[in-house]
Amino acid sequence: MNAPILITVYDxxxxxxxxxxxxxxCPESLSSTLYIASDAPYKPEDTEKVSMIRDYIRSIKGFQKVVLLDSKVNIGSYNNLHSNMKYILNIHDNVIFIEDDNVVxxxxxxxxxxxxxxxxxxxxxxxxxSYLFPDCAPKSKHDIFLWSGFSPWGFATWRESWKEINFDNDSLYEKNHSIKNALKLWFIDPSSLGVLMEDIxxxxxxxxxxxxxxxxxLSGYSVFPKRCVSVNRGHDGNGEHKSNNDIYIKQKLSAINPIIQSNLTVEKRIAIYMFFHRLNLKNIYHLIKxxxxxVKARVLAR
Structure with a gap:
């Protein structure tokens, strides 16, 4: 039985x-249930756009079933994802998530x-x-590998795995704060430490x-293909974060059909590729900061 698919969308x-x-x-779409979580307008001028989104969702064909999850009030992109992941995983054992600006x-x-x-x-x-950053594909004889990183631009998970994740940033960071963990995060993706500080x-x-x-x-891993089966086309300045980046806009979508095998290996080289691909002065500044x-917090705590 195919996993349900969740897409979150605004306007x-x-x-x-x-x-x-x-x-x-994808041939499997015909036997898949598609959930689309449509957030309510944040501003009055967005009402028509949201209405058009919902009309379009009601017209979608090509799936076993299409379910519109229409929020009555604006809850924001974070809550739109998390509330509907919880809803779906209360019904199903697993779920596939894809952002509205991704192409597969x-x-x-x-x-x-x-x-x-x-x-x-x-x-x-x-x-x-399903997504791997540009120029980070490992030279591996296998189509898929394990890595301690994560990408939100197309992912799947199981009910129990999702329950294991602590999304409460106060308890997550305060109870588990250490320079060691921060450095591990920085070496996984140098750009993440700046986001971590903003999250805290x-x-x-x-x-x-x-x-x-x-x-x-958790000493956990994600499964990745060595070439992308999804790409992000939202870096055109129109998305929530208004980013505009040619690296992602021009990234090619491969036609790879990854062969799934047992005994997956942890791809250590990807860490090196990722580190140098994402490393820049801004990320070094975030580490120093x-x-x-x-150090200041530790001194004041004495």
Missing amino acids: RLESLNKCIKSIIR NDNFLSFMNGSLAAYKNDGKIKFVC QGKVKATDVRICYNLIL FLIID
Whole structure:
């Protein structure tokens, strides 16, 4: 039985349409239930856009079932994801999540469903991710590998794995704070430490960084393909975070159909690729700033 698919959306109709069209090209879509969580307007001027989104969702064909989860009040992207993940995982054993600005290849559902079935009893595997950052593909003879990182741009998980993740940033960071854990996070992805500090300060709600931090604490892993089966097309300046980055806009979507195998290995080289790909002066600054703040806090606590 195929896992249900969840997409969260606000007001980007064109992006959602491209996402849906790409998923429909997967043969498994016809036997899959699609949930689309539509958040309510944040501003009055967004009402028409949200209404058009919901009308479009009601017209979608190509799936076994399409379920519109329409919020009556605006809850924001973080709560739109988490409340509906909880809802779906109360009904189903697993779920596949894809952002509304992601595009997938024809083998996306095959890879995600196959991995969910193959690794459901492997306690160290918590997530299946479909996206890999540009220029970070490991030179491996296998199509898939394990890594202690995480990508939100297409992922799947199981009910029990999701329950293991502590998303409360106060208890997550305060009870488990250490320079060792922060350095581990920085070496997984140098850009994440700056987001971590903003998350601790309450400036953002960073699901991906919280998951990465949990994976460190749990000694857990995510399954990744060595080439992307999904890409993010939302870095055009129109998304929630208004980013505009040609690296992601121009990233090619591979046609890979990853062969799922047992006895997966931890790809240590990916850590090196990721580290140098994401390393820059800004991320070094965040590391130094974090260490200074930590030292000051320890001195004042004496």
